[in-house]
Amino acid sequence: MTPIDKLIVHFRKSITLTDDEAEIVGGCFTIVELKKKEILLFVGDHSSHMRFISEGCIRSYYMDGEAKEHVIQFGIEDWWINDLYSYLTNTPAKQFIQAVENCKVLQIHKNKLNELYNSVPAIERFFRFKFEKAYVSLQERTINTMSKTAEERYIEFRSNYRDIEQRVPQYMVASYLGITPEFLSSLRKKVLTNLS
Template identity: 50%
Template sequence: MYDLLIGNIRELVPITEDESKLIQKSFEPITLNRKQYLLQSGEPCNHMRFISHGCVKLYNLDELGAEHILQFGISGWWINDLYAYLTQKPATFFIQAISESTVLQIHRDRLNELFDKIHMMDRFFRIKTQNGYVALQERTINNMSQSAEQRYLDFIVRYRDIEQQIPQYMLASYLGVTPEHLSSIRKNIRGH
């Protein structure tokens, strides 16, 4: 369960075996059933979260109750309402399991202790935060400048593993289109 987490950290920073053991002791495993919430809007967001197994979504609801998916997360990915975590304000997003999932999470106090004990963890989370900001900015630019068809094509190239795990209506929400529009985009692509 922790091998994927340790491997993810070691992709960016070196850590020793003793540091690896300390990291593993600091993360708490959470098992989620399909449709179970890990975080709900309005709750405090005091954990950083790593998906060990499964698939989850990060979304918010508009004033009419329509769901807008900002991010999907699969095994080996980090997911969080980072704004709420960093500002210590209540969450504005929901994190919900799409399939049975296992998430490893660490409370901010324990993470700060890790930063003091393992200096490379500070660097790791700085890099992860920077990468997350870049990805969010890229997504924003693409949503403003690309057609729905181009956004879909980019999604299936970049996130092939995710596309196989999510229903069409969720992908449509992520792309900012209706399920019917996504269906016509897929039909149009197959026709070429």
């Protein structure tokens, strides 16, 4: 299945597209191939594309004043990844987006997407759902970070994102959870002991 075919299948899980509409939609996206560790979006750039991951694993992260990385999001096949704040406010990105593995990403420029909303109205509905879901996820993650212990956050991460945990280095998982790699290592041992 080609990357465009994967994208159309993804859209059709949420909205109805005729074959003609699918062809219009597919023609609006461009394929970007990334090597492992390659940066797709740099801090300071404007995030002007919506990005669908056709193949591979990607992360978004920011660097604090002490040059420490903080992972904001992971993305794998069939997911979207972006610096949504930069995209929606047309301000410089505060996050890097980097390939964790070799990747194929389909992206569409904001202007092209706005045109697509008019020619294929179902696409606007699709992205409205996506933005709503992204907001809910962000709020849920913020509340979890403030209210749950590191162990509870790790168990939840492991339960929800088992595929990701097996594909990314442990220091990135630790960064996502807001803990040190050493603490994550001891947590993993404890959780695995309890499971056996």
